[in-house]
Amino acid sequence: MTTRLRADALDTIASRAAVPVYDRRGLSAGIVHFGVGNFHRAHQAVYLDDLFNKGRDHDWAIVGAGVLPADGAMRGRLAEQDFLTTVVEQEADRSTARVTGAMIDYLRTEDRTAIIDRLADPAVRIVSLTITEGGYFIDPASGAFDPEHPDIVADGTAPDAPRTVFGLIAAGLKRRKAEGTLPFTVMSCDNIPHNGTVTRSALTGLAELSDPGLAAWIGEAVAFPNGMVDRITPATGDRERQICAEEYGIEDACPVFCEGFKQWVLEDDFPAGRPALEEAGVQFVPDVTPYEHMKIRILNGGHAMIGYPAGLMDIHFVHEAMEHPLIRAFLQKVEEEEIIPIVPPVPDTDLGDYYRLIDARFANPKIGDTVRRLCLDGSNRQPKFIVPSIHDRLKRGGGITGLALESALWCRYCFGTTENGKEIAPNDPAWDRLRAQALKARDDPLAWLEMEDIYGGVAQADVFRKAFAGALAALWRDGTEKVLACYLEDRL
Template sequence: MPDRLTRRTAPARTGIVHLGPGAFFRAFQAIYTAEAMAAQGGDWGILAVSLKSPTARDQLESQGGAFTAVELGPEGKSARVIESITGVLVAPENPEAVIAAMADPGVRIVSLTITEKGYCHEPATGRLNRDHPEIRHDLKNPDRPQSAPGFIVAALARRRADGVKPFTVLTCDNLPSNGRLARGIMLDFARARDHDLADWIAAEVPFPATMVDRITPATTPADIEALAASEGYLDPACVMHEPFRQWVIEDDFADGRPAWEVAGAQFVRNVEAHEAMKLRCLNGTHSTLAYLGYLSGYETIAETVADPAFAALCNRLWREEILPTVPRPEGEDLPAYCAALLDRYRNPGIRHRTWQIAMDGSQKLPQRILGTVRDALAAGRVPSGLCLAVAGWMRYVGGLDEAGQAIDVRDPLAAQLRAASDSAQTPAGKVAALLGVAQVFDPALAGDARFRTAVTEAYDALAGQGARATVAAWTSAG
């Protein structure tokens, strides 16, 4: 057995606390930060905080926070060690240590990659879900929080009481207008706790929006074994990623930031057009491929788009339904961006599982697909391809694949969605029941007869012909 990876350099002083030290953070922000400090220095070491599991701490602690990032290119792999993480805390083990770390005056940024469900909000409205169990707990126990909003507001309250400048809250999750959304959620929580604190946060704390993009498949035991064979050390914290990366950030920070631009980050005044481009063009088709590809028996995105029908599905969705709703970001060629996306999906080195992308669909669907659907309907177009994607999600959360085998549906609303699907026997009944899940579908969209009819027809086709045949029929009709 090879020795574990060990840190080679002394850690920088901590300037960032990051909530959610999963694979994406390590393959993205941790790398940008390491490159920025290598180029221009600065006290921007990252203290990582896991809000749930001790896994990241257990993987990274004995390695001094170091880990290996493995780039999966079409021609092969390349590995490098990243040392921007200074330590890892597990929030449930010591909530006070997390609050104290975030309240330290040396910390100038608190960043997040906690996925959509970590914001404890209603995806259909974007507002804080005050009935969420963690939010109820945190409002009753403000010094022992469990949620990201609870920790952030507790730390800001302490900084305010100590007369310390606030930190910047930098969300790096795939949510539309993610900075504004995070700000609204934090203010909702703060108002429920202390109106004066909420007013201070509203006046003093920046919430810059960002757009993040890098495909990061889940690391497997085989990946860890292959790295040990090639590099001569064991690193259970290693991450896999594609060569491409893009980070667009609104340049609005309370007390400085790393020189991320030297690592290729783009600083802009308004990130919304870039956000819309990525959420709708990439994430929208990614989710479409995940549900319809899984139902067709494909394990990965690369396998899915190797099927000409699914490549044609992406191209038609972009051309006819998605791009007409996307404002062109400065410096971007939208058709060229979509063509590059298809090349990225085809990368044989990236084994991005359809099942992995399909997780937490109830939280993702409103941002990735339903916003595009609403815009198309408002313009007088019925986006039948995206309605097919919605029907694919409905089939998936029903919990049985086309062979009658159980699907391991990972979603915070999994039981509710399965119950809604099981409450009816006909496609029309199942669609109606699932459209009634208000956490996902706002009533105006759910009540639109054009949308309801198109989703029902698509569900009926999926149930009768199967996903692969339905996709082939839809693309050939275009």
Template sequence: MTSYKLNNQNLSRFEGEVSIPQYNRNNVKTGIVHVGIGGFHRSHEAFYTDQLLHDESNADWGICGVALLDFDAKIYNTLKEQDGLYTLVVKELDGTLTKRVIGSIVEVLYAPEDPKKVIEKMASPDVKIISLTITEGGYNYNEATGEFNFENPLVQHDIANAEAPKTIFGYLTQAFKLRKERGLKGCTIQSCDNIQGNGHMTKKMLLSYVGVAEPALVAWVEEHVSFPNAMVDRITPATSPSDISSLKETSGIDDAWPVVCEPFKQWVIEDYFSAGRPSWENVGAQFVPNVEPYEKMKLQLLNAGHSVLGILGALMGYDTIDEAANNPSVNAFLRAYMGREVAPILSDLKGVDLESYEVSLLQRFGNVYIKDQIDRICSETSAKFPIFILPTINAQLKLDGHIEHAALVTAAWAIYSLGSDENGKAINVKDVMASVLNKKAKESKNCPTTFLEIESVFGKLKDSKLFAEAYTSAYKDIVKHGVEKCVLEMNINRVNFI
């Protein structure tokens, strides 16, 4: 099949092969600045917005995508060359592919290249929402203290170089400063990251920074900027070379960076916007007064479930999440973790059948067509563990409840951090704290609980005798018998629960 480069000029060539935008992109104005234009944003918020733009009354809600960090140059250059267009490939459970070209990103900016241009765009009166997918680590907070980390060299740089920032906090502060000076309205900061209370977290961290960098701006931000919490969900694995070549061969689309994802999607948002919002509810989003119960469910079941499969699967030598999820022993272990340790601490989930939700998660994890790489899921676990798994542990400890499954996963992570699987194959530990994790993991060979001394990750968990004992027992069992035998034994021992 003849292929053509994906861009505005060639867009009409693909009609009939895939769905393409049926709206005039030249008429779309930027109303949203989104920071972090990776795969998840493009499978989620940008997808919802693309659907909405097919109604011409929503033409003020186009997206300007901002590549914030130096290593985001590739995605910036790709989207710039493709006029912001990309292909979304939905991998259905039966293996069929649903393809559509997404057109909602109408501008792209590269922050390191021109910081002032990004600040001006964020300060534009047309921009009413600044949304974020900056990963859990991008919020720059210390798990042990819950406070903003001013020791971060990038933060120190921003305080000293206000007009050439490197962090999201530096950019937002300067944009809001301009809005205030120009007498403009405020806007909404919409976090789309996997953090419980992501809106509250964003507000707390930003105001902490503003209080030091621009103290006179604090009152204006508090009065004019809103920070709604939201829960987001759509499994979006990294794009593989085969995804790119398959799209080119089957549809004639030469797309340098398409996005692949699962069919399931969910977006639950608190309806708290300072300057208006798109009618995302018309395309499947859900607006609620309080998102906390839903985000807690998602973080501690789906995201934690991913981490469980990733850590155990990595040690067992698996490469993808579906391989781990389709191992009967691991699958049963995860189901028990969700049902026995997580579900009992969830509440206020109106309209949600938890048991059905758990079953659907196992089906989604086991989708053999997604091929979500385990090293992606395990990356930056030091930032994920305090958000996905630690809250379940702490809640169960308060109830004097079950922590056996979480303890085994924690022990497996300590062993994973040594850098090799059970077959002796090297594991590439992708984590900003990799050196600390490895050091503590090595010390844990003699005293397993040494790993729990990483206070920025575990808080005061090492002080719990109940957890320390369960963790130490699991650590020794994994070293002696291996992961699969340990989870199988745990499944047998709690057969009455199942």
């Protein structure tokens, strides 16, 4: 028998899963969060739930917000269950479930006035974001803000009727400036190098289009701490809902499944105050850069290393990809020979141990992470997770054979068919463009590198061009498995 998740059912659910020990009626909002997806609910919301369970900082509850149709759909599902979420942590040898209650409201996507009013509320002292790597209106290669994006142009022309997250945040800050209210801290929780700096650039760049004075004030008065976040969190589907119901007796329309591991490293720059997240395991540091490099290049770059060959071989789950000896060995060789040697030292961290932890996390058979998720949105991820490693290797005169092969595998994936001839459904916002370039690249491999907004200067490096062209030609001639074997034997 299952119990539908809602506040008045927590006493019943407590016999099957951990539930909040605090009285949610005593919570008040201190954070507005844009982008209430699975990762946010498995990460930031869990840290806050842990803190609230300690009896601390109950004035830092979350209010959700968003601008996309998917945000509205999520709001509807969560509202029906009193903004509660079942979080199922899965490791190879154990699984546990908990219900988190850190979110107390979710503003309606269509009600922009209500969102701005909440942003102007002095009680709100942090605005956080998980809007994906592609949501920051930046040029993929340069990392610079793109003021010519149609949505940005629209918000610059009509700032009082914003359609983007940054337009809403700017409008809220404009109100606070006019009313003499201390500005909130803007905290990105996305996997972007220097995510706070990128967020500052996007927000001030947008404000500059309509109100240079506001832009200058935001640049001077608003804090944008950089942070590194980590927790493998796959998408939710029927499989996850069924497990939640059958194993824990909880009927949750949108449960979150994740690994047990989680990490959050933050620069401590919160002039308006912050919850005592260090008591829940968050690490506060003066400079998050070393942790960013480590995670983005080793873990996120590693995802790409296994995702594209596995996708071409019609492998569905990530742990199944890690069971393939060629894929796992490819990951290890590129990490150890090309990526880890150029990752700067990280305080109190052995990078070899960190990689071994990543390897074990990828191989977790319980998590149910999919290869398709790893392959998603390469046009935004490759410039952040792979291309910087290529750039640094070239700068040092190091080999880039494995990184070039990863790029060739991505190109081959974007051709749109697996090696068995199965069609690959569109898996990138720029899929049409990527597929067109991949079609051209079958006969002219260097056509792929014409996308200089993705590859930047490395597209002109003769060493990379030659390695990429050779790898792509070999993939078409010999197939993925044979090419991986050649690479592992240093014959590519």
